[in-house]
Amino acid sequence: MALRVEQDIFLIRQRGREVAAAVGLEHQDQVRLATALSEVARDLLHAAAGADVAFGAVFEAVDGRHHLRVDLAPVRPLPDGWYEPRSGAVARLVDTLSVVGSEGDTVVRMSRRIPANAQALTPERLAELRAELGQVVPGSALDELATQNAQLIAALDEVRSQRDELAVLNAELEETNRGVMALYTQLSEELEETNRGVVALYAELDEKSAQLRAASESKSRFLANVSHELRAPVTAIIGLGRLLTDSASDPLTAAQSEQIGLIRSSATDLLTLVNDLLDLAKAESGRIEPDWAEVDLRVVFGQLRGTLRALSARPEVELVVEEPPTPAVVVSDEVLLAQVLRNLLHNGLKFTERGEVRMRAERLGDRWRLTVADTGAGIPAELQERIFEEFYQVPGNTRVRGTGLGLPYARRLVTLLGGTLELTSEPGRGSTFTVTLPVERA
Numbered sequence: 001m002a003l004r005v006e007q008d009i010f011l012i013r014q015r016g017r018e019v020a021a022a023v024g025l026e027h028q029d030q031v032r033l034a035t036a037l038s039e040v041a042r043d044l045l046h047a048a049a050g051a052d053v054a055f056g057a058v059f060e061a062v063d064g065r066h067h068l069r070v071d072l073a074p075v076r077p078l079p080d081g082w083y084e085p086r087s088g089a090v091a092r093l094v095d096t097l098s099v100v101g102s103e104g105d106t107v108v109r110m111s112r113r114i115p116a117n118a119q120a121l122t123p124e125r126l127a128e129l130r131a132e133l134g135q136v137v138p139g140s141a142l143d144e145l146a147t148q149n150a151q152l153i154a155a156l157d158e159v160r161s162q163r164d165e166l167a168v169l170n171a172e173l174e175e176t177n178r179g180v181m182a183l184y185t186q187l188s189e190e191l192e193e194t195n196r197g198v199v200a201l202y203a204e205l206d207e208k209s210a211q212l213r214a215a216s217e218s219k220s221r222f223l224a225n226v227s228h229e230l231r232a233p234v235t236a237i238i239g240l241g242r243l244l245t246d247s248a249s250d251p252l253t254a255a256q257s258e259q260i261g262l263i264r265s266s267a268t269d270l271l272t273l274v275n276d277l278l279d280l281a282k283a284e285s286g287r288i289e290p291d292w293a294e295v296d297l298r299v300v301f302g303q304l305r306g307t308l309r310a311l312s313a314r315p316e317v318e319l320v321v322e323e324p325p326t327p328a329v330v331v332s333d334e335v336l337l338a339q340v341l342r343n344l345l346h347n348g349l350k351f352t353e354r355g356e357v358r359m360r361a362e363r364l365g366d367r368w369r370l371t372v373a374d375t376g377a378g379i380p381a382e383l384q385e386r387i388f389e390e391f392y393q394v395p396g397n398t399r400v401r402g403t404g405l406g407l408p409y410a411r412r413l414v415t416l417l418g419g420t421l422e423l424t425s426e427p428g429r430g431s432t433f434t435v436t437l438p439v440e441r442a
């Protein structure tokens with residue numbers, strides 16, 4: 001097409017739209033291309049007295065698609081540096097808009113990609129399009145002006161409806177934002193509240209445990225002091241009692257002798273209690289430091305077998321101390337361990353009428369399991385933990401003398417040695433106390 005006079009601009013615009021529609025550009029793109037074309041045409045008419053306009057469909061390997069290309073070859077050479085895309089807005093209407101050299105000439109070239117859903121542009125299809133377009137009678141400039149106006153109105157309409165849509169969307173977004181902010185605020189407030197609660201709870205816990213520790217320490221201190229102070233006078237009473245009944249002393253009447261015997265036995269009980277209390281208080285206050293060494297369980301078992309056999313006065317009860325399996329070595333404190341086992345054996349013998357009290361050792365991986373089992377009265381399930389409390393004695397067992405301090409002390413010692421002391425018992429059948437100790441020092 002030739003662009004020589006003002007009117008041609010309208011025709012070129014109209015043609016541009018028709019070609020764009022023929023190759024399958026969407027309606028919006030048709031208008032865009034036509035608009036860009038008329039703008040560039042107007043510029044060229046003024047700057048170069050017109051141009052020859054050619055439409056083409058070219059295949060671009062880059063995106064594997066056809067592009068509609070319009071070349072406007074100016075009639076006269078363009079002034080230097082003329083076409084810096086004059087208006088960014090025009091360039092945005094198409095995919096490319098630039099001044100290029102083509103076969104020795106300079107042309108203004110614009111292009112727009114043809115969408116994938118358009119009919120394929122085979123050579124036959126192109127011939128068909130050329131024929132179709134050739135038949136179209138160009139309208140007048142007025143017709144094109146009317147079309148242009150209609151398109152402008154449609155475009156304005158669309159802009160307005162898009163703006164309205166955007167306003168609605170914005171309002172919705174703002175609403176959502178407000179909701180999210182409110183939720184966020186609420187959540188952070190709740191979190192803060194919870195945090196404050198947890199902090200307060202921890203403070204209270206700390207305070208309580210400090211109080212507990214202080215109470216326990218003062219109890220131990222009190223026990224230690226009192227028992228220590230009591231030991232001297234009680235020992236004195238026992239000594240004086242012995243002196244009074246000594247053959248070298250003045251003779252006593254039978255009644256006096258009996259009374260002094262009672263005083264001595266009571267004082268001996270008292271001394272046992274005082275000693276037990278002192279031991280327990282020492283263990284509780286952490287003043288007992290185990291003397292760690294390799295202990296041979298066969299030696300400990302042997303000594304206990306010897307000393308306790310004398311205690312088992314009843315012929316109906318047999319004391320069985322089994323030989324531990326070798327190597328029977330454990331890293332522990334020999335004196336404390338022997339004290340625990342002696343205590344358990346002693347209890348077994350005290351609370352068993354007939355049958356046996358049996359001690360055995362068993363190696364389980366990195367632990368030793370030492371058990372003292374008897375065939376005595378047993379302990380009801382609900383009292384099995386209570387007997388580890390200080391001074392607790394199972395009701396009905398009062399016939400046998402004791403302080404109720406042996407088991408709590410034994411458990412303390414076992415804990416110090418890095419182990420545990422547990423009880424299983426069935427009333428009427430007997431009890432089994434189990435000491436579990438690590439083979440190596442924990």
Ligand code: ADP
Nearest residue numbers: 347348351387393394397402403404405406407
């Ligand atoms: P004590 O023997 O001086 O009373 P312990 O702390 O050693 O104190 O034991 C607490 C109580 O547990 C005992 O008074 C007794 O009632 C019960 N008990 C301990 N060992 C046995 C056992 N082998 N069989 C039955 N009862 C037992």
